[in-house]
Amino acid sequence: MDRRSLLVASVAMALVFGVLVLGATLSPGWETVQATFFDWGHARDSFPAIRDGFWLNVKMFLIAEPVILVLALAVALARQARAPWLVPLRVVAVIYTDLFRGVPTILLVVLFAFGMPALGLQGVPLDPFFWALVALVLSYGAYVAEVFRAGIESIHPSQVASAQALGLSRGQAMRHVVVPQAVRRVVPPLLNDFVSLQKDTALVSSVAIFDAMFAARDYANYNFNYTPLVVVAAFFVAMTVPLARFTDWLQRRYAERERAGAVR
Amino acid sequence: MLTSFRFEQGPRVSDALLEVENLRKSYADRLVLDEVDLTVSSGDVICLIGSSGSGKSTLLRCLDLLEEIDDGVITFEGREVSDPRVDRRAVRGRMGMVFQAYNLFPHLSVLDNVTLAPRKVHGVARAEAEERARELLTRFGLAEHVTSHPDRLSGGQQQRVALVRALATRPALLLLDEITAALDPELVADVLDSVRSLAAEGTTMVLATHEMHFARDVATSVCFLEQGRILEQGPPSQIFTEPREERTRQFLRRVLPA
Numbered sequence: 001m002d003r004r005s006l007l008v009a010s011v012a013m014a015l016v017f018g019v020l021v022l023g024a025t026l027s028p029g030w031e032t033v034q035a036t037f038f039d040w041g042h043a044r045d046s047f048p049a050i051r052d053g054f055w056l057n058v059k060m061f062l063i064a065e066p067v068i069l070v071l072a073l074a075v076a077l078a079r080q081a082r083a084p085w086l087v088p089l090r091v092v093a094v095i096y097t098d099l100f101r102g103v104p105t106i107l108l109v110v111l112f113a114f115g116m117p118a119l120g121l122q123g124v125p126l127d128p129f130f131w132a133l134v135a136l137v138l139s140y141g142a143y144v145a146e147v148f149r150a151g152i153e154s155i156h157p158s159q160v161a162s163a164q165a166l167g168l169s170r171g172q173a174m175r176h177v178v179v180p181q182a183v184r185r186v187v188p189p190l191l192n193d194f195v196s197l198q199k200d201t202a203l204v205s206s207v208a209i210f211d212a213m214f215a216a217r218d219y220a221n222y223n224f225n226y227t228p229l230v231v232v233a234a235f236f237v238a239m240t241v242p243l244a245r246f247t248d249w250l251q252r253r254y255a256e257r258e259r260a261g262a263v264r
Numbered sequence: 265m266l267t268s269f270r271f272e273q274g275p276r277v278s279d280a281l282l283e284v285e286n287l288r289k290s291y292a293d294r295l296v297l298d299e300v301d302l303t304v305s306s307g308d309v310i311c312l313i314g315s316s317g318s319g320k321s322t323l324l325r326c327l328d329l330l331e332e333i334d335d336g337v338i339t340f341e342g343r344e345v346s347d348p349r350v351d352r353r354a355v356r357g358r359m360g361m362v363f364q365a366y367n368l369f370p371h372l373s374v375l376d377n378v379t380l381a382p383r384k385v386h387g388v389a390r391a392e393a394e395e396r397a398r399e400l401l402t403r404f405g406l407a408e409h410v411t412s413h414p415d416r417l418s419g420g421q422q423q424r425v426a427l428v429r430a431l432a433t434r435p436a437l438l439l440l441d442e443i444t445a446a447l448d449p450e451l452v453a454d455v456l457d458s459v460r461s462l463a464a465e466g467t468t469m470v471l472a473t474h475e476m477h478f479a480r481d482v483a484t485s486v487c488f489l490e491q492g493r494i495l496e497q498g499p500p501s502q503i504f505t506e507p508r509e510e511r512t513r514q515f516l517r518r519v520l521p522a
Contacts, residue, residue, distance in 0.1 A: 162367035165328055166381035167357030167433070176380060180371045258370055258413045 039227045046219040046228035053215035054235050057201040060133055060211075064201075065194060067137050072144035077174065079149055093145070100142035106203050108135040113207035132204040140197050147189050151182030184254050191247040195240045202232070280305050280339075281468055282327065282437060287336035289319075289326055289492075296322045298492045300336070304437065304470060309463045311479040311500075312472040314489035315515060320472035321364075323489070324439045327470065328361050341436060357385050360430030364442045366422045368414040368429070374401065375410045378429045386433055393432070400428045404458050420451030424458055431462075438462070440471035476520050480504050488512045 024030060078086070078093040100108070112135035113128040125131070155178045163173035205214035212235055216228035282304040289297040297319045304310055312320040325331045327338065329345060329352045338346040345355045369377050378397040382388040388396075401410055404424045414422050423443055430438060440459065444452040456478050463469065463482045473479055479486055479500060486503040488496045488511075496509045504520075507513050 158363065158365060158367050159369065161330055162361075162363060162369075164353075165330060165356055165359075165361040165363075166429070167353050167385040168381065169353055172384055176384060177369055181369075184371065258415055 035225075037226050037230055039225055042219075042223065042225045042227035043231050045223075046216060046231055049215040049219060050212050050228060050231050050235065053210055054212035054232075056129075056204075056209065056211045057198070057213075057235075058239070060129075060136065060201045060204065061194075061198050064133055064137050064140070064197065068140045068144055068197070071137065071141040073148050073179070075141065075145035076148035076152060077179075079145075080152055080174070082170065097142045097145055100138050101146070103139070105136070105139045105200055106206060108139050109203050110207055111135070112138075113204070113209075128207050129204070129209055132207055132209060136197065136200065136203075140193060140200075143193050144190065147186050147193060148182065150189075151186035152178055154185055155181050187247060187251055191244065195243065198240055198243075199236055202236075281308075281341065282470075283337075283339040284327070285337045285339075287323075287326060287338065288334045289322060289331060290334055296492050297326065297333075300492075300494055302470075302487065302494065302497075304468060306468050307466045308468055308470075308484045309482050310470045311483040311486045312470065312489055313474075313476065313479060313486060313515075318489040319492040320489055321441050322492075324361070324441050324470065324472055327437075328359055328439055329355055330361075353385070357381075357433060358435055359437045359439060360433065360435035361439045362423070362426045362430050362441065362443050364445050366414070366419075366426045366446075368422055368426055370414055373411050373413055374406065374417070374425050377414065377425060378432045381429070381433050397428070397432055400431055401425075404428055405454075418451060419447045420454050423447065423451075423455045427455070427458055427462075436468065438467055438469045438471075440469060440473075442472050442474065444473070444475060474519070476504070476516070488515065490515075 027033075075093045075096060078089045079097075081090055109132050112131040116124060116131045116134075117126040117128065152174075159177050159181070160170075160173050163177045164170075168176065202211065202213040205211050205217065208214070212232045216232045219228045220226050280303045282302075284300055284302040287297055287300040287302075288295070300319075300323060302310070302323075312323065314320055322331065326333050329338075333346055336346065337344055340355060341358065343350070345352075369380070372380065375394060375397055378401065379388075379390065379393040382393040382396070383390060398407070398410060401407055404427065406421060406424055406428065409417055409421060409425075414425060417425065423446075427440075427443070443459075444455050447455060452475070456475060459469070459471070460478075460482055481500075483500045485497060486500050487494045488503065488507070488509070490511050496503065496507060496512050498508075503512065504516065507516065
């Protein structure tokens, strides 16, 4: 940017954000809002409990993400299978995605965390944390499977033809030609779903799992102050932004290597 | 592994490498190949000429078993490969095919494009496959692009990589589908030179082409296709100077400006 554009951009930024901040702080109820949501003392006091709870959210996310990737890719591939004896697998995959994408995630969490242990079956874990995790995996597995499927279907059939002409089987063509290209293509929507998953780990607070959200609500109900909710929000933002930047970087690296001159 | 694959079962039908009898193929109710007969012996270079939509590409795809045929018999290396019980992968593993639009794998380096089939289909060890790939790439003037990705190369270079990829498995038959049609005119020559050198060393090829001068130079036999039929076949000296059919004459008048 030259100096003139830089100046214009700065003035525009100052103007827009100035108006937004003034609009909020000059509104008649600002003092009440500030005391209820943005109280420094409450933020400091609730911080340790939220931080400890947040570790649980991070743990859930870190466990769920790889499992979701594997499950979703398996489901997407099952839907692509063409062999007649795999038809049952295809039907199961279709029913699974339709069902689990349709049910609101919070309902899945409640149904699994309370319902599964209540079955009283031997060998079935009783830990609601485990079942809440399963609910998140199943819900997001269905979304991510569709992302993978879209990616797989976006690869031109001529790629498969040329793999087959080389003597590769359908499975090998998928493994070595279609899936690697599809995965690169779907990284941005995949990231989108994972940011969404990170946030939805907060849903486990609805089944009395002591995560960051539960800790914040606990504090808020006890002290009649909602500042801890803003603190939780800040935690989630702090986790998702670096992930987004990392993915951008990854995408750019692929693009630079594989696409001639299409980067800038 | 396919390296040990030989067509030992079944009676030998003829000495030709590839024989097509009465091939018929249609898409829905449109007949695209009709009563096609073709014999390819070792060392033959057969050029398929004819206007767009005459069935050249479809014929090549049928030979590589990439398309289902409706009727007829294809015999390759003494065995009827149009039989649905035949393992198509094994047959394709013995043929090499190059497409008009290169169809290289954009996520793999040039070297990995070339070694994929030898390693995964023919069970060749990585080191051995890479050695052969480098040899071939060097021969076709691509030595410096071994680690590049295909999109970094010019069209002519990409098509030569595709040619090397098809050759890497030492196929008995090479099928080339209008491989210069997508190239800038100045890049056509370097791809054709590569094909010419393959022909000179006795590579058996069937190729669809619009390059009439090239066909005249390298073909052992030229087939003129018209509406899915081989209307006329003969040595280039005959087809290009005194074609038997009026349609062939008209076609050549159009594509070969006097």
